[in-house]
Amino acid sequence: MDRIVITGYGVKAPGVSNINEMKDVLEQGICTQEILHGRGSNGSNIVCGVVHEDLNLISGQNYKRYPRVAQLGIAAAEEAYQMANLRNDDFARVAVIMGTSGGGILDVEKFSNHGSNLRKVPIQYVPIGDPHTLSSGITKHLGINGQAYTISTGCTASLDAILMGKLMLEAGHVDICIVGGSDALLSDWITYGFLKTGAIAENVEIEETGVPFSVAHNGFVKSEGAAVVILERKKDAEARGTKIWGQVRGVASNNEALSMLQSDPTGTLMTAALKSAIGDTIPTYVNSQALGLKQNDKIEYITHTNLFGSSIPITSIKGMTGHTFGSMGAIQVVSSIISMEYGFIPPTIKTSGDGFHDLPIVFETKYQNVESVAITNHGVSGNNTCLLITKEN
Known part of the structure; x- marks a missing residue:
């Protein structure tokens, strides 16, 4: 294929x-x-x-x-x-x-x-x-x-x-x-x-x-x-x-089948979506859904810890742009392409990571080669959708 x-x-x-x-x-x-x-x-x-x-x-x-x-x-x-x-x-x-x-x-x-x-x-x-x-x-x-x-x-x-x-x-x-x-x-x-x-x-x-x-x-x-x-x-x-x-290497989506305004607090389905999207690839970093809602960000924490522990950096661009709802995932894709092209991981601003101190959050722009980025998204309609984008070598 x-x-x-x-x-x-x-x-x-x-x-x-x-x-x-x-x-x-x-x-x-x-x-x-x-x-x-x-x-x-x-x-x-x-x-x-x-x-x-x-x-x-x-x-x-x-x-x-x-x-x-x-x-x-x-x-x-x-x-x-x-x-x-x-x-x-x-x-x-x-x-x-x-x-x-x-x-x-x-x-x-x-x-x-x-x-x-x-x-x-x-x-x-x-x-x-x-x-x-x-x-x-x-x-x-x-x-x-x-x-x-x-x-x-x-x-x-x-x-x-x-x-x-x-x-x-x-x-x-x-x-x-x-x-x-x-x-x-x-x-x-x-x-x-x-x-x-x-x-x-x-x-x-x-x-x-x-x-x-x-x-x-x-x-x-x-x-x-x-x-x-x-x-x-x-x-x-x-x-x-x-x-x-x-390259769009992998994309995966599931739905939590819960009532309106509810999310799966265990992070099980978000973890499954991200695992399916990345397969055996270990991304350079994760471009996260985290936006400042406690339960949402906690699910991001659980997912990241389940799959990567503290070995893979994680960042969120929403302290810069805010949350643009249904277009946010594509904006994260664009930010990831720019990151790969120019060789840096964008910072997570406005935060010192209170309550998330064991999460490898990128607080300052980190200049390095970026080969791949995993992207996470969640919606109030219950969808978890994750994507892996990689350099085309």
Whole structure:
């Protein structure tokens, strides 16, 4: 079976307009989060990660009526497409597969007060609430008339999209897969939902929340963002003469079959997913799901200890970018490609590892050769999805 490789990638994240800016954020350990005043309950403040770019126009095309989630995805896909040097003379054998957790909820909420007033309801009222506008927007922008799918499996959605793309390429259904994820969930509805469960902190400073691997802090930082990677079979990429940035060696997913808002506290299923993804490979380091929620980070601790003990470094980039929900896995993939290309492990910032002192956390940028990275993701819908990305030697 031919190897599945990455020939292009693109990203939009808080404080990040392109892959070069992503490299700077990762290498320098820059926190790109900010305080949104009056956006919590009773006018309280919350910490978020915001993409400030105006994406109504992308390469001269007007996307003003498109939902924010689609704008972010289109912009990230364009950067990946350009890097991969794809030609649009035969796009019938190309698939777009994007993941999202919330789709166009932000834009639905924006217009919800006009729902009973037909005159004020926008003409795009139906498609802005359709998650598939994300993938169809990318096909429209790039002129792709092949297959298009949008999947919603919570915070693992973009890694699940990569899994699906890998399977389709291996089965010979397509020749190129444009895969990834996008989410824009800085809405009041999502904020209040997480405030109700105690997952978001109010009226705190930026360094006091969204702190990975710390029992002394509370809550995660919700952010918006998108990332896209181009997948091809190795022989096809070599025939095109394009640069190969890495290989998707293994991907594995399972579901915990629990009630809403519950997670497996034993870490058994996350351990099984990561073990299945990496096989016999010992990764250079683990790019972790850890985001500042105590149970989530504890599961990361259990999984890492079960498989690696204290021998393999672990880091989380969420102290920099915050948590971008269904696009986070793809953003972690992009960060891992950059890490392999430039030879460093990005730091876990904002934390001193309180309560996780025996975990080999990377606190400062570590310069070394990076041959492979294991990535972990978990979603409130119960999915555990893990991926192994390696250098293509």
